[in-house]
Amino acid sequence: MLKKDDESLSEQFKKLDELVNWFEQDDFDIEEALQKFEESSEIANLIKTKLSTLENKITVLKKSFDS
């Protein structure tokens, strides 16, 4: 579960990166831009919420490493 969450976190980061790059073009279409702008806002908020609320899960191994 945790791993899948984080995989999609990286994917979301990537998607946002792609959107930023799209807006760096000289001549993008204005109609498409509106939709992508909204999308980027959404993704950013999703990531921010996830980052702020996800906690680490600590497991101390029961195995003893004594001789």
Added chain:
Amino acid sequence: METNPLQVSEAIALINQTLEYAYPTIVVEGEVSSFKVNQNKFVFFDLKDDEGTLGCFMMVFSLRVPIENGMRVRVVAQPKITNWGKFSLTVREVHPVGEGNLKRSFDLLLAKLDKESLFAADRKRVLPAMPTRIGVISSTQSAGYADFIKILNQRWGGVEIIVAHVVVQGTDAPKQIIRALEHLNQLPDSPDVIALIRGGGSLDDLSAFNDEPLVRAVASSRIPIISGIGHEVDTSLVDLAADVRAATPSNAAQLIVPNRQEFINQLNRSVLRIGDQYSRRIDYLLNRLQADQDRMLSHIYANFERLKEKLSLRQALIRQLNPRLALSRGYSLLRGSNGMLIDTANVGDSVTIETKTSTILAGVTHVEKRR
């Protein structure tokens, strides 16, 4: 006693039994001499002081730090008589004694492993930027461990942390850490990175981290290793063998996960940037639209002006040519009987004279042509 004599081997066995009972372990300190290693397996040396010498024997894998002749060492050993009647100490552990010797031993091992390129920069792997599973080898009771976990939790979330509790000091430490390393490396869902953490302290004993088998285990770990051994003054060989060396446990936490606050700031910057670009594009298109509009209007305007001018000219021309104008200026129009304009007539013809005010029917009485 003379009636029941022992065989030689029995005597040896008996004496060894007694020794084992009385002295299962003794710790002896002395100077090393006649050091040699046979067949890369068997280590022999003498331990001596001003008045006595004891032979020592050990297996090479028990020799965890280099020693050499002239070095003062402490051995943990069991006294025995060999089958050849030689009294010897079977050594389980040997430790250099005194700072000079410790340093000497350290230097020897450093040189040896360096020569094998164990510390080479191109062997070092880059840590994963966003690990999902982190292995930690540390003493869970140490302050260093607590610091590491605290900073980790502050910085980042969503990570699974697997902790192997070991001792980080003392003679058992290297073996425990090696076992922990092997265990983590072999887990089916193994960590993306392993942090080796030891609580801060300057005068504490770092010797566990200069243990040869441990250094080799760190160098050969399949999973990248970051060392956060937190020694203020010295660098250990494990530090050199690790993929990344952190100055302290807290520093290790900083190097191993990103900082979510930085990410959030970066996200905000990205969204702002997108907004700026979007807005810029709109401005650009508006400007272009305005320019096009202006151009079109001025084109239309120019056309209309041209048209107006043309019409005015026509009008002027028409006015000029319009007979009515001539009439208003006092001239008359002379027409023949067919109504057409004539410029001459015959005597007796009927002509029509049109003036500004009247139409006169007249008869021609006299004609004089001009040349």
